[in-house]
Amino acid sequence: MRGILVERFGGPEVLVPADLPEPVPGPGQLLVEVSAAGVNYADTHRTDGSYRDAPRLPFVPGTEVVGRTPDGRRVLALTFGGGGYAERAVVDEADTVDVPDQVDDATALSLLVQGLTAWHVLRSSARLLPGETVLIGAASGGVGSIAIRLARHLGAGRIVAGGFTPEKRELALTLGAHVAVSNNPMGYAERVREATAGRGADVILESTGGAALTASIDALAPFGRLVSYGNASREGRPPIDAGVLSARNLSVAGFWLRPALDLPGFFREPLTELFALVASGELSLPPGPAYPLADAHRAHEDLLARRTTGKATLHPAASSV
Known part of the structure; x- marks a missing residue:
């Protein structure tokens, strides 16, 4: 599968598209076909090695995805160990929540x-x-x-x-x-x-x-x-x-x-409330920039240059231009 691999710490230039091994879920995990991955400012810190819980090299960035499981569930998930900037990701079932039909991918990722x-x-x-x-x-x-x-x-x-x-x-x-x-x-x-x-x-x-x-x-x-x-x-x-x-x-x-997410009631409960606010129309979010997965470096460049507003997302099915 295709994904983004970081083999050395640095700026956006170290976000390199690569062929990666297929992820294999273990006990208590799910395989997700990623329709969109979220891009966070913290990802730029992980990429340059300055994050407080820096990953070990090499690694696939990305800590949040939305997509489908093999049985057809549409889920939003945290990937604390990384792996989100890819066509498929393995997630812990405890860190997933089902996404209502009224909430689109970008909005779901914004809410995570x-x-x-x-x-x-x-x-x-x-x-x-x-x-x-x-x-x-x-x-x-x-x-x-x-x-x-x-x-x-x-x-x-x-x-x-x-x-x-x-x-x-x-x-x-x-x-x-x-x-x-x-x-x-x-x-x-x-x-x-x-x-x-x-x-x-x-x-x-x-x-x-x-x-x-x-x-x-x-x-x-x-x-x-x-x-x-x-x-x-x-x-x-x-x-x-x-x-x-x-x-x-x-x-x-x-x-x-x-x-905070390890505390009882701090993950699914507030997310469920946020989903309900979006579904009812009480909470509407501005669209953010969307990038093909291969252009992850450009997403980081735009974040660091303060050119973005709203939630930036990566889309494995989209083609680079």
Whole structure:
């Protein structure tokens, strides 16, 4: 079968199409004919070796797929050990969920890593309350675009979107944000306070790290909660002064989806809720870019250059151009 093989750590150029052995499922596993694979920012960290749980070389990237089992089930699955960037993948049955007919492949993949992250960051970590103000720092991305819709569903009083370009800020407004501001760390806190009548945000979702994380803490309202769930800047997470937090009764939390999914009720239950919201029309997601499987390198290039909005997906049946 065809797939993407990484034989050395590096940038998008190391994502090379290759002929791979057919995967063979073991006990408690399923073989999935992949119709689409999700592309996540974390995949770029795995590819360059900077991920906190770096894979061993050589490896096939990709931690989420949607497709059919040999008995015809249409399933969405996590592939924690990789293997998703391929025509077929082996998945643990415990890490799969059946996909309703009303949910297309791209939407299903959006709801897996990005949807579950948005759901847990807002509900499990930040514990968003009705009427509160939410700042979503990367609002046009995969997690951010879903978080805007979910925050509205959960009763947020005001949603402030952060965006790198005017186009991304405009997209966030069309998704349901009340106001959008530049997320350039210089002056970020001041722009957020201006957008919130001087008060700041009750909840901040932060995925950039570095200077953006420091600026976001300054943008919190009293008793505000910031959840850090990524490090797109690759600057690292700066030290946090506990005195600064206690002076305004602030909280800073971290979130990583992988260990959260091992907890009872943290996988199928929220996914089932998200599927139901999509099926009812209450949650609609913007389309993201779709690439042929052989163009995985281009998908990573676009992610790293911040050219994408929504969920990026790879399609084994599509031809490269």
